Amino acid sequence: MLHPAPTTPIDPSLSRGVLHEVSASHIVIEFPNTNYLMHLKPTSPITTPVGKRIIGTITVSARRVDIVETGGKYVEPVTGRPRRVQGRVVSTDARTNNLVVDAGMSLHLKLTDPRQRADGFKPGDLVSCDVLEGATFSPQS
DSSP, X not given: OOOOOOOSOXXXXXXXXXXXXXXXXXXXXXXXXSOOXXXXXXXXXXXXXXTSEEEEEEEEEESSOEEOSXXXXXXESSEESOOEEXXXXXXXXXTTTEEEEESSSEEEEEEOOTTOXXXXXXXXXXXXXXXXXXXXXXXXX
């Protein structure tokens, strides 16, 4: 059964999901109308009860980010820590060298390849990259 997707608009740099599980080392967030169960390390204590909506920032360290011409928005694998991301650039931040990408949920990509700068990308670009271990979730306060 499909759960109703949220209809209230939020900042496009934030991700909204349902807290599925809390363990000593990570949390698991599910996203409405998807099969995603994303394992993330919280950056602060999680006070949201399991089964309730949670909003915050997902941050990943991206290996080389490539602009691609075809494909859709996704995060691989469907269950577990993010390893590969593809989506549309929502915004860039040259100061922090980060991209915000819509891959079905908003992700902040920290560019780690020293040859790449955030100002080399523009909103609307379809980008794809592998991500390093250590994806985090910072709950909105």
